[in-house]
Amino acid sequence: QMSGERGLLEVVRQLQGFEIPANAWERQILPQRLREYDPAQLDQLCLTGAVGWGRLSPHPATLEATAGGSRRVVPTSVAPVTFFLREESDWMPPARHQQPEELQRCLSPAAVEVFTYLQSRGASFFADVVRGTGRLKAEVETALWELVAAGVVTADGFDNLRTLISPKRNHGNAARKTRPRHSAGRWTLLNPEPATDRNAAVEAACRMLLDRYGVVFRELLARESVLPKWRELLLCFRRMEDRGEVRGGRFVSTFIGEQFALPEAVESLRAIRNAPPSEETITVSAADPLNLAGIIVPGERVPAISGNLVSFRDGALVDERGEASPVMKLLAGIHGD
Numbered sequence: 001q002m003s004g005e006r007g008l009l010e011v012v013r014q015l016q017g018f019e020i021p022a023n024a025w026e027r028q029i030l031p032q033r034l035r036e037y038d039p040a041q042l043d044q045l046c047l048t049g050a051v052g053w054g055r056l057s058p059h060p061a062t063l064e065a066t067a068g069g070s071r072r073v074v075p076t077s078v079a080p081v082t083f084f085l086r087e088e089s090d091w092m093p094p095a096r097h098q099q100p101e102e103l104q105r106c107l108s109p110a111a112v113e114v115f116t117y118l119q120s121r122g123a124s125f126f127a128d129v130v131r132g133t134g135r136l137k138a139e140v141e142t143a144l145w146e147l148v149a150a151g152v153v154t155a156d157g158f159d160n161l162r163t164l165i166s167p168k169r170n171h172g173n174a175a176r177k178t179r180p181r182h183s184a185g186r187w188t189l190l191n192p193e194p195a196t197d198r199n200a201a202v203e204a205a206c207r208m209l210l211d212r213y214g215v216v217f218r219e220l221l222a223r224e225s226v227l228p229k230w231r232e233l234l235l236c237f238r239r240m241e242d243r244g245e246v247r248g249g250r251f252v253s254t255f256i257g258e259q260f261a262l263p264e265a266v267e268s269l270r271a272i273r274n275a276p277p278s279e280e281t282i283t284v285s286a287a288d289p290l291n292l293a294g295i296i297v298p299g300e301r302v303p304a305i306s307g308n309l310v311s312f313r314d315g316a317l318v319d320e321r322g323e324a325s326p327v328m329k330l331l332a333g334i335h336g337d
Contacts, residue, residue, distance in 0.1 A: 003035040008042060012051055012083045014212050017091060017205075019057055019080035019225050020287045022148075023165050024306040028285035039162070046157045047185060053083045053158060054190040055151035056093060057225040061106040062150055066098065073106050075142055077165040078306060079149035080225070090195035090204035093226050096151075107150065110135055110143040115152060115189075123156070123188035144187060157185030202228050202236045209233075212289060214265030215251045217258065222295045223304065234258060252296065272315070281318055283311040293317055 002010055011033045020029055031037045045051040057080065061071040084092060104112055113133045118124060121132065130140050145164045147153035155161065195201040205228055209216045216237070218230050227233065237260040240246045246260045251269060261269075284290045286308030293310055294301030297317050302310050311318040 001033065001035040005041045005045065007034055008037070009045060009050065009085075012045070013085055013088070015082070015289065016084045016088070017056070017082055017208050017224075017226055018212065018289050019055065019082045020304075021078040021306045022081045022161060023077040024285055024287045025081070025083075026162070027306065029288055032284055032288070039158075043157050043159050049086060051083055052086055052089070052154060053081055053161070054154035055079060055081050055148065056192065057151065058096060059106075059150045062096070062098060062102070062152075065102040065105040068105075070105055072108070073111070073146050073150045075145035075149050081148070081161070082226075088204065088208075089192070090201050091208050091226075092192040092194045094194050095191045108143065108146060110139045111146040111150075114140060114143040115147055118153065118187060118189050123186040125186050126160075129187060152190055153187060154190040155185045155187045160185045160187065199236070202232045203240070206233055206236045206240065210246065210260075210262050210265075214268070215259060215261040217252065217255055217260070219255055219257075219296055220252075220292070223289065223291075255296065277314045279313065281311050281313045283309050286310050 002008075008030070011030065014033075015029070026037075026039060026042075030042070042051070046053065059073055061069070061073045063069075064071045100112075100116075103115060107115070110133075113135065114129055117129055117132050121128070124132070126137075126140065126144075129144075130137055133140065135143070141164060144153060144160075148161065148164070195204060206216075209221070209224075209227075213220060216233075221227060221230070237246060237248075237258070241248045241260065247263055247266055248258060248260055249266075251259050251261050251266065285306075286302045287304045287306060290312075291302055291304055291310045293299055299317060302308055
């Protein structure tokens with residue numbers, strides 16, 4: 001486990017681009033990956049512009065609205081969001097620009113008003129949005145959360161989102177007491193600016209995946225939601241191999257197709273293979289990208305929802321009784337250079 005603001009920044013680097021239920025980030029993901037996680041450090045990284053957040057994958061309702069559908073966006077604490085380092089965001093997909101009539105099909109009237117206000121006024125504090133739209137505070141809160149879930153709005157700080165998904169927000173007097181607590185950060189439209197050069201964008205995505213997994217192959221990416229096509233990634237990985245930046249081979253057994261790894265990841269895998277069993281059990285959130293049960297680990301998938309956990313011992317999936325199946329080896333061996 002890492003610690004401190006530098007450790008948090010490295011965890012964000014490892015996880016950027018991977019969408020996780022909003023309420024799982026601070027309940028499970030970050031506390032499990034960091035020693036003594038401090039929410040104030042995340043706020044600081046966001047407010048200083050080092051880190052951004054938002055939903056990058058299109059909401060099904062916004063896709064249907066483009067085709068004339070009538071499905072609505074529902075604000076929910078399990079809406080998928082991700083973080084990103086602004087200096088390393090060339091991999092980000094471009095923003096989807098929707099027509100007003102399309103938004104009206106999938107958003108509530110209050111959400112459309114708030115969206116229109118932010119579109120015309122730019123980044124705004126919560127109080128300004130309330131005053132500018134003439135809506136009640138509770139209506140603006142719900143509208144902003146709806147827009148976050150739709151993937152069209154973000155904020156300067158993560159405390160903006162933390163306030164919205166707080167379970168105390170909707171409990172009678174407690175809600176009225178906490179409602180004035182609004183972050184100093186401003187709300188704004190989420191407009192990702194990907195690299196203008198497509199090759200640079202794809203290479204940034206490849207490096208992002210290597211930071212996350214160390215070893216990359218097609219089947220491993222089943223839970224990724226904002227990547228280029230595998231064919232584009234494959235061609236880029238081959239170029240990186242030609243330059244000596246990554247190594248190609250067969251690093252995870254039973255999977256056909258090309259695999260690529262960072263040199264240090266290959267050495268780590270070899271060391272793990274030759275090391276005696278540690279008998280240490282590692283438990284992670286099922287929403288964590290390390291939940292590979294049913295993807296590259298044999299067995300049933302564990303739904304990637306808040307509250308679910310998965311445990312591994314020496315690369316094997318461990319059941320609720322603490323027993324590991326010998327056939328469920330995640331890293332079965334190294335077969336290539």
